[in-house]
Amino acid sequence: MGRSLAQKMASIGIDVTLLEVSRERADQARRDLSASLDRELAKWGITASEKKATLARITFTVDPADVAGSEMVFEAVPEDLALKQAVMLRLDALLPSEVVFVTSTSTLSVTEIAAASGRADRVVGMHFAQPVTQSRIVEIVRGTATSNETFERAVELGRMLEKTVIEVFEYPGYVVTRAILPFLNEAMHIVMEGVSSAEDVDLALRLAYEFKIGPLEYVDRVGLDTILGWMEHLFRELGDFKYRPCPLLRKMVRAGYLGRKAGRGFFEWEAGERKGRPAEAVR
Amino acid sequence: MKVLVLNCGSSSVKYQLIETSIEAIEKSADRTLARGTVERIGTGSAVHTFQAAGREKVTDSSEILEHREALSDILRVLTHGEFGVIADPSEVDAVGHRMVHGGERFTASVIATPEAIRAVQDCIPLAPLHNPPNLRGYEAAKRILPDVPHALVFDTAYHQTMPPVAYLYGLPYVLYTRHGIRRYGFHGMSHRFVGWRSRVLLGRPREETRLVTCHLGNGASVCAIAHGRSVDTSLGFTPLEGLIMGTRCGDLDPGVIFHVMHAEELSEHQVTTMLNKHSGLVGISGVSNDMRELLEAEAKGHERAKLAIDMFCYRLRKYIAAFAGALGGLDAVVFTGGIGENAPEIRQRSLEGLEFMGLRLDPERNAAAVDREADISADGVTVRTLVIPTNEELIIARDTVRLVEGAEQY
Numbered sequence: 001m002g003r004s005l006a007q008k009m010a011s012i013g014i015d016v017t018l019l020e021v022s023r024e025r026a027d028q029a030r031r032d033l034s035a036s037l038d039r040e041l042a043k044w045g046i047t048a049s050e051k052k053a054t055l056a057r058i059t060f061t062v063d064p065a066d067v068a069g070s071e072m073v074f075e076a077v078p079e080d081l082a083l084k085q086a087v088m089l090r091l092d093a094l095l096p097s098e099v100v101f102v103t104s105t106s107t108l109s110v111t112e113i114a115a116a117s118g119r120a121d122r123v124v125g126m127h128f129a130q131p132v133t134q135s136r137i138v139e140i141v142r143g144t145a146t147s148n149e150t151f152e153r154a155v156e157l158g159r160m161l162e163k164t165v166i167e168v169f170e171y172p173g174y175v176v177t178r179a180i181l182p183f184l185n186e187a188m189h190i191v192m193e194g195v196s197s198a199e200d201v202d203l204a205l206r207l208a209y210e211f212k213i214g215p216l217e218y219v220d221r222v223g224l225d226t227i228l229g230w231m232e233h234l235f236r237e238l239g240d241f242k243y244r245p246c247p248l249l250r251k252m253v254r255a256g257y258l259g260r261k262a263g264r265g266f267f268e269w270e271a272g273e274r275k276g277r278p279a280e281a282v283r
Numbered sequence: 284m285k286v287l288v289l290n291c292g293s294s295s296v297k298y299q300l301i302e303t304s305i306e307a308i309e310k311s312a313d314r315t316l317a318r319g320t321v322e323r324i325g326t327g328s329a330v331h332t333f334q335a336a337g338r339e340k341v342t343d344s345s346e347i348l349e350h351r352e353a354l355s356d357i358l359r360v361l362t363h364g365e366f367g368v369i370a371d372p373s374e375v376d377a378v379g380h381r382m383v384h385g386g387e388r389f390t391a392s393v394i395a396t397p398e399a400i401r402a403v404q405d406c407i408p409l410a411p412l413h414n415p416p417n418l419r420g421y422e423a424a425k426r427i428l429p430d431v432p433h434a435l436v437f438d439t440a441y442h443q444t445m446p447p448v449a450y451l452y453g454l455p456y457v458l459y460t461r462h463g464i465r466r467y468g469f470h471g472m473s474h475r476f477v478g479w480r481s482r483v484l485l486g487r488p489r490e491e492t493r494l495v496t497c498h499l500g501n502g503a504s505v506c507a508i509a510h511g512r513s514v515d516t517s518l519g520f521t522p523l524e525g526l527i528m529g530t531r532c533g534d535l536d537p538g539v540i541f542h543v544m545h546a547e548e549l550s551e552h553q554v555t556t557m558l559n560k561h562s563g564l565v566g567i568s569g570v571s572n573d574m575r576e577l578l579e580a581e582a583k584g585h586e587r588a589k590l591a592i593d594m595f596c597y598r599l600r601k602y603i604a605a606f607a608g609a610l611g612g613l614d615a616v617v618f619t620g621g622i623g624e625n626a627p628e629i630r631q632r633s634l635e636g637l638e639f640m641g642l643r644l645d646p647e648r649n650a651a652a653v654d655r656e657a658d659i660s661a662d663g664v665t666v667r668t669l670v671i672p673t674n675e676e677l678i679i680a681r682d683t684v685r686l687v688e689g690a691e692q693y
Contacts, residue, residue: 015326040553043547043549044549044553044554044560045549045552045553046556047556
């Protein structure tokens, strides 16, 4: 998420500092971004010099002090309230009070995250659909204390990133995540119940509803652990059974079949590209 | 009159300060006092390059975040005590702005008024990448030089004289009325300038001169000119149609696009970038979009470099012959633009096979005509071939003066 966002921002000419938790992850981020740009180059979507310029606009760092001087800070740490609050607290100490903080949360409360920032009026949520480089929509989420000025800054950034912007008021899952999760869950149930294979479920839904990718490939791309986290959160917050995670999802997460990043989920993956169906499907 | 000519891109401003007047235009006695570029606008390390006529180039890097700051910096440099060319900004008498797209609304250059600016804004859907920065540059210059006239000179205006048979596509007519889908053409200032110079060189009246002008740069187009007016041109609704260009494909069966999108699973963005940035000379050769590098590679035996050059020349030859047909005869072919002015070999290869039309080059005159005006025809031909270096900034400066003085544009 953070990497994809950094790539998108740098590609439109914004200088980006990408702060990672360790040197290994920073190096990995640089390699992943370079590979992602190579894939786009192979599809003729950018030129070699645009790839170079995009990478040159991103500083990969592990030193939080390097974010000083930023006009806007975007957090994309894992979906964990305590962690996000800790990040806000840390950023508040590093940056002047006029700097806007954006949280990328897709299910957590922007108000709660903002409470830890020391500048609740200058915190706003921006929830992009994945991958940020290609998706066309961003939900801009107002926390209870978000000021109009902060909201407008986020709208402006969203438009600069060539996204259609929708305004969302705080509620678990907002619009996009809340609507898609029961659908993804149902697709997993269909596979678990042996009605059809992952491949055929994806094919049928793609063709029937003109989706670009099927729900199970989408789950693989986002990460099964991430999907599970979102569903558990909505289930806890709203108590509605329609958000109860499919047992197959839990089973696969326990097995480490986390999707694209793990090389295996509902499908097999190699170097970020889908290979096909695993030799033997998990049931 | 000193005219500041501005060409504003999204992150750059190119400019010239040109001294001209109605009398100077008649005698071709216009003078460029200084020229420069500001690049990387919007960053902390914008680069401003400036050169006063007959002096050394100076380069400076500083934080320039928007067009207005760029304009301030341009005036600072123009009035600089050491290398500037004017003592005070008030010496700038008028500003001429290059505008990419004037749609069907603008058939000539105009003085900027609120109505004219609104009309340029209405053309943004036709040139979403170019008109907005052109307008930002205008707004910035208007704020910094509020008391002088500002003129708008369009890349498309010259081609507005094309007849419907030339500008309409064979599509449902309603697409034209609803969305303005038609050929607009570009490089209008360049074709207009070399068309005018050709008539001067040929010593022929406007009404009796039929020209095919070839603007061959990284972008390239051909224009058919009769009675001093554009009657057809090879660039279309967007700058993709017509000749094979440095990185653009030129004429293409539209069916190919949908087939390739499906076969390669490409998004609209990817296929658009492919056609604009990965095609043409660079796409065919795999070497470069630069004709000089391609000619060098070809000389070393690179087959696809040769193929790319051959395709470029062949496509150009087809257009020259087709436009001669559209004109019902031809008096001269004119070469301009980086390739047209500097590559004798390309001129010669493009005209091979057109001897039946009365076109033949003198090899020595052709070889000697590099970056200068010349008649390169063989003796006794019926259709002449000219090389004329283009000067779009001069067209902008002259139109600005004519508008300010109320004189006729041509």
